[in-house]
Amino acid sequence: MPRLIDYASRFDFFRRAAFVLVRDVGPQALSRRAVAAALGISVNSVRRLLAEDADLRGLALDEVERRRSRSLWHRPRGLAGADLALDLLRQLLPDEEARVPEELVWLRLALDARRLVVGEQDTAAALRAEHAIADRGFVPEDLDPTTPAPGAGDDPLAGRLTDHHTHRALVVDRALALVGVEEVQERRRTLALLDGLTLHACLGRLTPEEAVSALEHHVASLATSATAA
Known part of the structure; x- marks a missing residue:
């Protein structure tokens, strides 16, 4: 009888391996060879299942989203008013020690994908042209200062990052409405x-419990000011 291969399970391992690499080292550590080493398999095994253009950061982000979804299963039910507002906001926070890794990976991915809007004089292309002038006294014809720097362009994670930020804003708006604040x-x-x-919390400067306490104080302050108004 032919052996059945659970490809979905294998992809789950790839997602977890990418997540661990970003958590422990950073997005720059991601490669098919590193994923293979983390799983103790050959790099050819990884290449057979992952397309050449597959974004390993996307796999790590898949694992972040899976863990976030799993944490929602254990949220309390039947809350209302300020209590519900606090619970909604806690979902956007590593409110337990087990949730710190997923938020750390998220931050590292978000910062890695961030493309700052800078002036023309601050681009890598402009810097290359300035160096050429300083070094040779002129800009070679094959060095076009308007050419984007290597690796520049739209990031494949940009859309997913934007969706997350939009979701956060909507959750915050709902929480604020529950305590009577719409500013x-x-x-x-x-x-x-x-x-x-x-x-x-990700840097270890606050425990999750201390972070939650600060958030509780913020929500209570909002509820009090809304009532006074």
């Missing part, structure tokens, strides 16, 4: 607080 500035402040608490 744009408050949304920005709450998003910034969540980002800051997440970063500090």
Whole structure:
């Protein structure tokens, strides 16, 4: 009888291996050879199952999203008002030690994919042209200062990152509405607080419990100010 191969399970291992590499080293560590080494298999085995243009960062992000979805299974039910607002915001925070790795991987992927908008004088192409002038006194014909730097262009993760940021904003808006707050500035402040608490928890500067405590204080303050108004 021919052996049945569970390809879905193998891809699950690839996602987990990519996640571990980003968590422990960073996105720059991702390669088919590194994934193979993490799984203890040959690189040819990985190449047979992953397309040449497959984005390994996307696999790591798949694992982040899988873990986030799994954490939602254990959320409390029947909450309302400020209690529900707090629970919604906690979902955007590593509120338990087990959730810190997924947020750390998320931050590393988001920062790796980030493309800053810079002035013309700050691009790699402009820098290459300036160096050529300093070194040779002129810009060679084959060095076009308007040519994008190697690796520049749209990042394949950009759309997924944007979707996540949109989702975060919608969750924050719903939480604020539950405590009677609908100010744009408050949304920005709450998003910034969540980002800051997440970063500090990932860096070990705050425990998840301390981060949750700070978030509880923020929600209570919002509810109090809304009631007073």
